[in-house]
Amino acid sequence: MQQQEITDGLPYSNTRSNFGSRGWGIVGFSFLMYYNFAAWTADGLNIIVQSFVDMHGWDYATLLAFSTPAGWIGVFGALLIAEVISRKGAKGVAVVGIILLGLTVMWFGHARSYTEYAIGLVLMNLLATGCCFNVPATLLNTWFPRKKGLALGWATMGMSLCTATLVPIFYFFFNRLGIPNGYAVVGGVLVLLGFITIFWIRNTPEELGLYPDNLPVSQQQLDANLAVLNNYQSPFTYKVLFKDRDMWLISVGFGLLWLVDIGVVSQLVPRLISIGYPKETAVWMFTSAALCCAIFSYVWGWIDVKIGTRKASVIYALFFAITHACLLVRGGGYFTYFTLLLVGASIAGIKELCTSMVGTVYGRYDFAAVNRLVSTIACLFRVCCFLVIAISLRYTGQYDAAYIFFIGLDIVAGILIYFITDKCKGKTEVVITGFKSNNIPI
Missing domain, CATH: 1.20.1250.20 (MFS general substrate transporter like domains)
Incomplete structure (x- = not known):
């Protein structure tokens, strides 16, 4: 027992x-x-x-x-x-x-x-x-x-x-x-x-001689796990993945969030300068946001483990929409620093949650097979952010149009992520001497 x-x-x-x-x-x-x-x-x-x-x-x-x-x-x-x-x-x-x-x-x-x-x-x-x-x-x-x-x-x-x-x-x-x-x-x-x-x-x-999540188990269990890992062939081929609904929901949903993430972080200094801050001040404010981001990387990971990856990701998408809405406001100094705090919190979660979602849905054994395609598709969305910003600057001379568009993408991403299954569909069977368990995504 x-x-x-x-x-x-x-x-x-x-x-x-x-x-x-x-x-x-x-x-x-x-x-x-x-x-x-x-x-x-x-x-x-x-x-x-x-x-x-x-x-x-x-x-x-x-x-x-x-x-x-x-x-x-x-x-x-x-x-x-x-x-x-x-x-x-x-x-x-x-x-x-x-x-x-x-x-x-x-x-x-x-x-x-x-x-x-x-x-x-x-x-x-x-x-x-x-x-x-x-x-x-x-x-x-x-x-x-x-x-x-x-x-x-x-x-x-x-x-x-x-x-x-x-x-x-x-x-x-x-x-x-x-x-x-x-x-x-x-x-x-x-x-x-x-x-x-x-x-x-x-x-x-x-x-x-260790076990996932730093759990103490018997040597027989370790040997059994290692044998399975060394000989496992994932059924998630490219052909299977291209037909898999959850693969597309994860790739597109988090790809959109990554697009808006890079869209904010790559242009934060120019945006601060455009609303009147000196370059040196804007750079210092950007660094402050980056340090906030480091702290909130842990916070989003904690939320992920506490309430589940899908719920945390939906909250993250809505949180990002609020951040983009605040970026549209030309507030005073206090409001600007509050917005920077939101920016730091927002840009922190994307990599953690996207990677975690793949592991949640496909499990330990099939993660690498699925992530090879998910990460590629998501990164393709990621590099499109500069096109959105360039169009906004060209036709409006400001970042506002891009931020409004980003709010729409945040909402779409949240909806897509909401429909991702929250149960592991990859290999989950763990064999331990005396019994079998099929409900742990290891």
Whole structure:
């Protein structure tokens, strides 16, 4: 009976971060991966483009124009990397991907032509999206199938802190060492991290004699679980997924929320400047919002575990609609800071909730097979945000039209997410000596 109490008796609403020492190691590694995902696909553009303008006198607009196609190519390339994760596991992809990303960054700092710059940007987007985005999602859903929301809440703080700290870090290295050497140092750190990863992570807790969610179980259970994991072939092929209703609801619903998320965070400083704040003040306010975002990453993860991923996601969509409505108001100083608090809270939840939703619906065993397609479709929506903003600025000269459109997308996303099934449809069977349980999405 003790085994049954451990496996079946732990409630989904358990919100303690008792991941264990090795579990916290996985969370910490995922934190670094999400930091690098944000660094090389979004936040880094704040400094990367200007660094090459300073080095070579190249045209800023031309360099910036490379970012959109690089992002698209990166998304489709990441699908191939996600396929490898599904077939071979996350660890090998993490090791090779991080080392290649580091070598690319080192080479990128010495780019001498627009062509070399474009190639480097594509490679960094591909490796960061494919490795630093998909690897931690797979690891956290495998290690913490019932506490994935909480684990993701901690790990996705990496993206928020990247927003707050990346630019000062780059400026420090560039000012002390020069721009090419600055890139070389950062790339070298990534290469070192790749080699450390060989010893740092494992694909499953069972490989270390541990059990998902840091639960104590018998050696027989560990051996049985590891055997199943090593030999499991997911039935969720591309053909099956393209016909799967929940796959489309998750991909489109969260893809829309990701679109509005990036639409806000990427243009917050220009928007603050447009309503009268000096540039330095706007940057400081943006950093404050990013720090709030780090705190609320944990809050959304806690809510996820407490009330369930689908309910938390619907609340998140409606919360984002309120944030966009506040962004339409030209209020005084206090109202602006209140809006910044809402912005920080809003941009915090998307990565955690989207990843958690895939794990909730498809379970531990089938997560990687499903996430390879969900993450690709959602990211395609994500990179469309700049088109919406560009149209708003072109025809109205302001951000208001974009924010109004975003409110509509928030509501549509909330409706789509509401219709997602909240029961695991992937493999859930767990065999323990003496009995079988079919109600735990492990």
